[in-house]
Amino acid sequence: MKNKDDTKNILIAFSIIIAIIFFIFVANISPDQETTLLVVHEDEATTDVLTSKLYAQSFISSKWLFKSIYSISGIDIQPGGYFIKKGSSLFNMVQALSKKPDLIWVTAPEGRRKEEIASILSQEFEWGREDKLSFIHAHDSGPYQEGVYFPDTYLVPWNIGGGEMAQRMIDRFNEKLKPYTEKFIEENIKWTTGLKLASIIQREAASEEEMDLIAGILWNRLLDGMKLQTDATLQYMTGKQDGRWWKPISVEDKEIDSPYNTYMYEGVPPTPISNPSLAAIKAVLNPRETDCMYYIHSQRQIYCSTNYDDHMDKINKYLK
Secondary structure (H helix, E strand, C coil): CHHHHHHHHHHHHHHHHHHHHHHHHCCCCCCCCCEEEEEECHHHCCHHHHHHHHHHCCCCCCHHHHHHHHHHHCCCCCCEEEEEECCCCHHHHHHHHCCCCCEEEEECCCCCCHHHHHHHHHHHHCCCHHHHHHHHCCCCCCCCCCCCCCCCEEEEECCCCHHHHHHHHHHHHHHHHHHHHHHHHHCCCCHHHHHHHHHHHHHHCCCHHHHHHHHHHHHHHHHCCCCCCCHHHHHHHHCCECCECCCCCCCHHHHCCCCCCCCCCCCCCCCCCCCCCHHHHHHHHCCCCCCCCEEEEECCEEEEECCHHHHHHHHHHHCC
16 A cells, blocks of 8 residues: 555656646747847846746746746846747746846946047947947037937947947937927027037036036026136047046146137037036026026035136135
């Protein structure tokens, strides 16, 4: 009797193992199922969160089995985008997630010039010289020369080229700017002029909260026929110095004859000097009302003045 029970238990255990193996390696395979994009964000690349997401989006039908295989495999899933067929076996699912993502996340920071963005992307995509230069020289003239490479986080193919990435960033810029085009028309501001101002505000502001104040001051200067006199335009003009961008300016820099020298020439520079955030663009359209014409920063605190004498008093008080 005991031998019969043992045999029965062995057969049951064997059947369960076969069923599990079938479920893991074979079950739910649908060759005709369309490939679907699974997007894994930075905070989702953990076992519990990822399992719940896969289950909610019908990529898997058993959380427990997936977590078991995931844990045993010891793989480290990277954030990004994976093209996977829904209905694949759990084995194939884990195998697909163990590979390099088809799409990767890359972030272009606010307020950087195009060459800086190219360097950041070159590291992320492992670009060679050709791709890096194709990004930098995607538009060497016209309104897309600078300022339109929208600072944002992108999910893009890991093997994307420089020219294509440049166009994606321009498309994102056009998408973000579109809701404000009517406002530019209403205020009788060319969007290219607004973008130049926004790029200066982005570099001059110590925080997003003071952008509208700096916008108000710069508009006051322009409307009064005063030179903008911003250090950021000189920093753009002088370019990379001693291996770094945006170096502190010198007295000699103010004597360089260049259309980007806003200490020497009135109006805005020929092109934007950075790629500004949407907050900086909004500040141009919604400047703070102020009588101030000057400002300085000390310990990331802004101090503005309505006249030059008061401005000099603040310089002596806070900067010397």
